[in-house]
Amino acid sequence: MLVLLFRLLSYLPLPVLHALGVAAGWLVYLASPRYRKHLRNNIHQAGLGQHLSAAIGEAGKNVLELPFIWCAAPERVLRSGRIENWAVVEAARAKGKGLLFLTPHLGCFEISAQLASVHEPMTVMYRPPKQAALKPLIEGARARTNLSLAPANLSGVRSLFKVLKRGGAIGVLPDQVPQNGEGVWADFFGKPAYTMTLPGKLAEMTDAAIVLAYAERLPRGKGYVLHMSSFELPTGLSPQQQATAINAAMEKLILRCPAQYFWSYNHYKVPSGVTPPDAQSDGKEN
Numbered sequence: 001m002l003v004l005l006f007r008l009l010s011y012l013p014l015p016v017l018h019a020l021g022v023a024a025g026w027l028v029y030l031a032s033p034r035y036r037k038h039l040r041n042n043i044h045q046a047g048l049g050q051h052l053s054a055a056i057g058e059a060g061k062n063v064l065e066l067p068f069i070w071c072a073a074p075e076r077v078l079r080s081g082r083i084e085n086w087a088v089v090e091a092a093r094a095k096g097k098g099l100l101f102l103t104p105h106l107g108c109f110e111i112s113a114q115l116a117s118v119h120e121p122m123t124v125m126y127r128p129p130k131q132a133a134l135k136p137l138i139e140g141a142r143a144r145t146n147l148s149l150a151p152a153n154l155s156g157v158r159s160l161f162k163v164l165k166r167g168g169a170i171g172v173l174p175d176q177v178p179q180n181g182e183g184v185w186a187d188f189f190g191k192p193a194y195t196m197t198l199p200g201k202l203a204e205m206t207d208a209a210i211v212l213a214y215a216e217r218l219p220r221g222k223g224y225v226l227h228m229s230s231f232e233l234p235t236g237l238s239p240q241q242q243a244t245a246i247n248a249a250m251e252k253l254i255l256r257c258p259a260q261y262f263w264s265y266n267h268y269k270v271p272s273g274v275t276p277p278d279a280q281s282d283g284k285e286n
Contacts, residue, residue: 006071
């Protein structure tokens with residue numbers, strides 16, 4: 001039933017989906033205390049409370065645009081976006097190294113890899129959705145054009161490593177909370193967040209060039225602009241220092257269009273089996 005609904009919604013124009021998304025965003029915000037708490041706390045933690053109203057609507061757009069991104073004809077989806085500053089990727093490619101695209105949960109992150117992979121074949125890390133019914137839709141959309149999928153497990157990490165070693169391109173969402181043992185506590189907008197160490201490790205082990213990317217959502221459903229910028233991760237850093245540096249880079253991207261960040265995501269949660277940052281500090285003092 002959910003798949004059918006998504007397919008039907010995919011025929012609607014993007015401006016209509018975004019308008020519905022704003023309404024849905026406010027409805028969920030008002031109806032769900034837990035959702036409202038996460039969104040409000042996170043955006044205020046970042047000192048960006050003035051963008052709360054806009055963020056509520058943008059969060060709804062993020063959901064209602066998914067039928068279009070996942071189910072609409074590929075050529076229709078690709079026509080909705082354009083790439084800005086692709087020269088950054090060309091300059092990185094000219095170095096003859098692998099490319100590591102880092103994309104935060106900012107704007108329409110689901111379209112970022114689709115747009116980039118038209119020009120650069122890419123393998124992206126993939127974590128199956130909690131709702132099994134959505135799995136074929138997501139996998140189908142993410143496997144379009146020149147996209148390949150790598151599962152978020154040891155096998156997938158090995159695949160990403162091999163792609164980079166042979167000079168290929170991969171994409172990772174660095175602000176996704178990892179599982180126990182796969183991250184470190186690093187500041188994110190002034191508060192410790194359990195942050196994945198994978199991007200830093202891959203860059204260090206393969207000497208890959210890092211490209212920061214995010215797809216800004218244009219107003220009134222006019223489409224998307226995929227922004228590119230280069231990023232140099234200093235050598236000789238510890239995993240915690242690498243994670244902190246990458247988080248700082250993500251913060252700078254988010255500040256470019258703060259209302260479009262995924263503020264409702266529980267980025268500061270403590271994964272099962274992970275020692276909370278406060279407990280770690282107490283242990284060091286003792």
